[in-house]
Amino acid sequence: GENVEQHPSTLSVQEGDSAVIKCTYSDSASNYFPWYKQELGKRPQLIIDIRSNVGEKKDQRIAVTLNKTAKHFSLHITETQPEDSAVYFCAASKEGFKTIFGAGTRLFVKA
């Protein structure tokens, strides 16, 4: 069945450094790729998403890239800050079907 693999499971960076989280999906028909951030004890919230007709999208310090041929997409956070510390989930979906989530990456930003 459909599967989304996410790496790494844990990532620790120094404040100001960049962080990269990578995901691979199995269903080549997937065409929507959201990223969610979940702070400790809180709900997951959408931070950025990308559709299959776009290769890259940026929103301030956050960017997502998509490689449809290789079936992988990545989240890039630049100039990390302590408030970026959270669990990040990638996901993949296609029209009319349920969303498949990755297992999550716990990001620690050390001050």
Added chain:
Amino acid sequence: NAGVTQTPKFRVLKTGQSMTLLCAQDMNHEYMYWYRQDPGMGLRLIHYSVGEGTTAKGEVPDGYNVSRLKKQNFLLGLESAAPSQTSVYFCASSTTGGSNQPQHFGDGTRLSIL
């Protein structure tokens, strides 16, 4: 605008007891979902609904039942609670399934089964 509201926020049950978790959304969304979140396992889909009166099984449906009698409400029932069902439960909703539509999550229900 409350978004997605889950009740209760916390609950402790004894093995064998039953209970119902309520999810309500005020965004007129068609799709609603129930997930459970366990350490290191991400979000696993229990059941979902594509519209009022419909339900479908997700990845881990055993031991749970759901109902969507009204468009704005999605109920998750535990028939006979087991310690393996100790988890954090999240409800979510979206305008349609899949493509181009993010899911909006509630604050979660932390459930402990003793």
